[in-house]
Each structure stands twice: as C-alpha cells, then as structure tokens.
Amino acid sequence: MNKTHRLDLLNNSISYFREAVSYAQQDSAETNHWKFAILHVVQAMELAFKERLRRIHPVFIYESVDKPDKTLSLRSALNRLRNPQIGNIPITDVEKSKIEKAFDLRSELTHFEFNHSHDHIELKFAEIFSFMIFFYRSQLGLETTAFIDEEQHNKIIKLVKTRTELMERAKAYIASREDSTVWMCPSCQEDTFLTSEEQCCFCHHKEGIVECPTCGGENLESDLIDISDLYDWDYDEGRMVLIENFGLEESACPDCISETTQKIEDIRRSQYDEDRAMEEYYARKSG
C-alpha cells in the first residue's frame, strides 16, 4: 500500500464527518438533511475503522488475506476492532448493536423508501456522532479541532444534550408508572420498552407482546422465530406438502428455541431407530 492511500483513509473520514456535521446542523424541519447526515457519518465511521485497523497492520483492512483487492465490510471491521487479539478496543455489546443499527439504517436509506421519523434519525445521528468523537480522540489520537470546528461542536452537543434530556424524561416517566417493567427496546436498544404499554417511551417504537406458542413465555412479537422449516416437508408438483409437524407450533422464542430444536432431533432419531427395527423385523420374518 502506498503513502497516498494511507493518508486518504483518515482524511476522507474527516471530510465525510465534516460533511455530516454540516448537514446535521441545518436548521430545518425537513427530514432529508438528516438522511444525508446519517449517510455521511456512517461513511466517516467506516473509514475511521479501517484507518484504526491499518495502524495495527495494513493487512487488516482487507476482508481476507487471500483477497487483498476486497476491503472488509463494516461488520467485520467492528469485529476485528473488538477482538482482543487485534484491536482490543472497549466497545460494549450495547454500543456494538447501536453501531450495527446505524449500518442497517444506512442501507435502508440507500436502498429503500425512507420511512423513519425525524426524531428517530436525529437520535441515531446523535449516537454515532458521540461515538465518533470518542473514536477520533481516543483511538486515532486526534484533537477535536482536527475534525470539527468549535462552533459546530457546540451546536451538535446541544443536539446530543437533547437526547440526554429525552432519556431523562423517559426514565422519569417509567418511574412514575405503576407497572414499570421495562425490556430492551428492539428499535433503539435502550432499556425503555414499557411492557404494560407495549411501547418504548424513548423512541416510541410500538410492538405487541405475545405469548410464545411453544413455551407460553411472554415475548416481543419480533423475537419469535419461525420454526416451520424444522418440520418434515415434501415437494410435490410445485408446492410444499407438510408430512409431519412433530406436534410443534409454528414459532418459538429465543428462550425455548434450542430446547425445541433438540426435541425435534430426539424425535427424528427415535423414529429412525424405530424404522430400522421394523425393517430388521420384516427382513427376519421374510428371510
């Protein structure tokens, strides 16, 4: 790798970051500028991750050592940075999942119709923005002035502060409820999903809580896993025909999924043993 490439990663990251910041501080009710702010800040993060890995060893910016023409995905970059053998950077599970949500958001913004609320995307931006400030300073050894102007910094800090205030308000709301059971919200990853209201009081994500058909435990609808592919199916004239469902329901929750899979394996094994015994019996009888 030549020297220009080396400089490009960091400089490009910073210019995307600056671009993101300038979109973010546009004071308008329109959601479109938030879309660009997210796209740019995620791009800045991707390049910063690669720069950090490159400083450990240039080979780490490639997906695989055998394919030095393909640079790695954001997810692999994140995994390498957290790997104690490589980056050993303290990025918590919660932070990791927030970062991954931001990746997903980027691809949604690029490929699909944009249907996120203004608030949601603003919060996402604030999260990644705060994370990037930490990353530039502590992981890439930059002074704040190297990647953001003071005035801009203050404006965005206000935005981040808004987020903190929103969070405090959400926590106070939870405390005021009689039934204050909260789960981690699948949308914002905060412990602010009020089960009694089936809604997150931070990002306002709504979702039904349902009983797991298999074990009866309470779960978020989106957590249930379709297990019908574990049934025995046959393919007949262009359609799937159910042979055997082993007396199972169509879905299971994360708590009981492994037990359920085990149960099917046990049934399959005992059916196989039984079939073998029958075969042997008939073979002996006719023989």
Ligand SMILES: [Zn+2]
């Ligand atoms: Zn939420």
Ligand SMILES: [Zn+2]
């Ligand atoms: Zn279950």
